Amino acid sequence: MIFVVNNNPGSGELYVIFFSTTAFFVFLASFIVYFIVLYQKKQRQHKTERDAMQAAFRQEFLKARLEIQEQTFAHVSREIHDNITQVLSFVKLNLAMIGSVKEEQLIKINENRELIAQVITDLRDLSKSLSFESITKLGLAKTIEAETGRITKSGLMDSTFAIQGDVYSLGEQRELVLFRIFQEALNNALKHADAKHLTITLQYIPEMFIFTFKDNGLGFSRENLDNLIGAGLRNIENRASLIGAVAAIESTPGNGCSIKISLNLLQHSLYDGTHQDRFG
Amino acid sequence: MPSGLFNYSLVNLYMDANYYLYLLLLFLVSFIGILRYSKLSPAFKTLTILIIATFISETIKKIVGKIFHNSMPIAHLWAITEYTFFSFVYYYLLKNRYAKKLIIASVFFMILLEIVNITFFESLLQFPAILLNVSQFIYVLYSLLLFRQMLIQPAEESLFKQSIFWFNLDVLLFSAAMFLNFALTSYFIKNKLDATMLIYFSIIVNMLFYTVIGISILIDNKKYDAVDFCSK
Numbered sequence: 001m002i003f004v005v006n007n008n009p010g011s012g013e014l015y016v017i018f019f020s021t022t023a024f025f026v027f028l029a030s031f032i033v034y035f036i037v038l039y040q041k042k043q044r045q046h047k048t049e050r051d052a053m054q055a056a057f058r059q060e061f062l063k064a065r066l067e068i069q070e071q072t073f074a075h076v077s078r079e080i081h082d083n084i085t086q087v088l089s090f091v092k093l094n095l096a097m098i099g100s101v102k103e104e105q106l107i108k109i110n111e112n113r114e115l116i117a118q119v120i121t122d123l124r125d126l127s128k129s130l131s132f133e134s135i136t137k138l139g140l141a142k143t144i145e146a147e148t149g150r151i152t153k154s155g156l157m158d159s160t161f162a163i164q165g166d167v168y169s170l171g172e173q174r175e176l177v178l179f180r181i182f183q184e185a186l187n188n189a190l191k192h193a194d195a196k197h198l199t200i201t202l203q204y205i206p207e208m209f210i211f212t213f214k215d216n217g218l219g220f221s222r223e224n225l226d227n228l229i230g231a232g233l234r235n236i237e238n239r240a241s242l243i244g245a246v247a248a249i250e251s252t253p254g255n256g257c258s259i260k261i262s263l264n265l266l267q268h269s270l271y272d273g274t275h276q277d278r279f280g
Numbered sequence: 281m282p283s284g285l286f287n288y289s290l291v292n293l294y295m296d297a298n299y300y301l302y303l304l305l306l307f308l309v310s311f312i313g314i315l316r317y318s319k320l321s322p323a324f325k326t327l328t329i330l331i332i333a334t335f336i337s338e339t340i341k342k343i344v345g346k347i348f349h350n351s352m353p354i355a356h357l358w359a360i361t362e363y364t365f366f367s368f369v370y371y372y373l374l375k376n377r378y379a380k381k382l383i384i385a386s387v388f389f390m391i392l393l394e395i396v397n398i399t400f401f402e403s404l405l406q407f408p409a410i411l412l413n414v415s416q417f418i419y420v421l422y423s424l425l426l427f428r429q430m431l432i433q434p435a436e437e438s439l440f441k442q443s444i445f446w447f448n449l450d451v452l453l454f455s456a457a458m459f460l461n462f463a464l465t466s467y468f469i470k471n472k473l474d475a476t477m478l479i480y481f482s483i484i485v486n487m488l489f490y491t492v493i494g495i496s497i498l499i500d501n502k503k504y505d506a507v508d509f510c511s512k
Contacts, residue, residue, distance in 0.1 A: 042434040
């Protein structure tokens with residue numbers, strides 16, 4: 001400010017007032033700048049904290065959901081194994097015990113017995129695939145190999161299965177999650193992709209595990225996916241993130257689909273190694 | 281807050297044109313407030329009512345000043361009314377319960393102070409300088425409290441898009457500047473110095489104050505709680 005002096009109170013005093021006023025406004029301006037900088041820093045800090053909390057919540061939610069799913073699978077698996085297949089075996093046995101029937105009826109009975117035997121085998125396979133016990137007993141590599149063999153045997157599609165490197169355990173929980181990813185991918189290939197050939201590779205590199213699932217089906221573009229397939233792919237990505245793995249899903253229309261799950265074993269995740277409280 | 285000094289200074293020392301410009305600005309801000317009233321948060325609704333009341337009060341003061349050549353009784357009444365309104369604006373903005381209680385208590389304190397002031401220091405025909413000085417000091421405290429609260433609970437929205445930031449910054453700068461202006465004016469008058477620059481300064485600060493209030497009313501939105509990061 002410029003002060004016009006009419007009377008003279010002493011120019012030194014006026015200088016003091018002038019500089020005090022200037023200092024006052026400089027202080028105010030500095031305070032405002034400091035506040036703005038500090039506020040923006042706090043905003044970033046809160047956003048980071050909130051994002052971390054949301055991520056942790058999402059992981060916990062996903063974990064809980066998968067645990068419930070595994071419990072349901074285990075229950076259904078037990079019911080199939082202990083109840084339905086037992087009843088069907090009993091029915092098969094009863095059919096075998098039917099005597100004094102005509103030739104035509106006997107042929108029909110035998111046909112029905114064969115059908116029931118087939119249903120029992122299919123149900124046992126289904127029970128095994130739903131249960132985590134095969135993963136626990138056989139491990140990931142052998143379980144996937146068995147599943148792949150079953151698919152090939154069924155004639156639904158051809159498959160190539162390869163293991164690279166020395167097989168090591170990834171931990172019960174991780175292997176179970178990876179197996180569910182395999183099942184989801186297989187389900188997509190069977191139901192939606194109209195694939196004729198599958199290539200499944202398990203790469204056991206020290207400190208890194210890579211699971212690759214390729215089909216030669218119809219393929220898709222991410223933008224044009226229907227909700228069902230989109231949800232399936234998101235499910236694969238979510239499951240992968242749960243064990244600290246990264247899922248890379250690549251596909252173009254007409255060129256099949258490739259799903260690559262990379263698991264860095266040095267990275268910490270919710271499902272590290274073997275847990276006491278396994279699913280089910 | 282600003283009107284008392286502004287009115288006192290302008291009516292007595294300045295051209296009518298500046299005063300009419302000031303009234304026009306108040307009218308425009310009031311108009312914006314009325315148009316956006318339903319979309320405003322409770323604090324800014326109170327602020328709108330205050331601006332409308334300021335516009336009415338300033339108009340009355342002008343008329344009374346012309347007829348009776350002294351509008352100070354209205355300035356006294358308005359000083360306390362204005363303080364009450366501003367306190368309620370901050371009552372809505374501040375979340376701390378103790379701060380809210382203190383705000384209510386301060387209104388009663390200011391009424392008491394005004395009674396004491398009229399009785400012993402500044403009569404109804406004198407400018408209510410004590411009350412305005414104390415008010416401005418308290419506004420600075422309110423403003424600092426709100427800045428503190430904003431730092432504790434930062435909102436997700438950009439600071440520069442927050443009505444609360446502009447309003448609070450406006451109050452802080454205005455109160456500090458006017459407090460300084462009071463002190464300097466007293467000094468200049470005491471030493472018989474030409475205070476023209478201070479009056480110009482006062483006019484500019486007042487105009488800026490109401491313009492920024494208008495902007496804050498324009499950008500305020502009750503759906504968004506600017507002082508709570510987690511509310512979005």
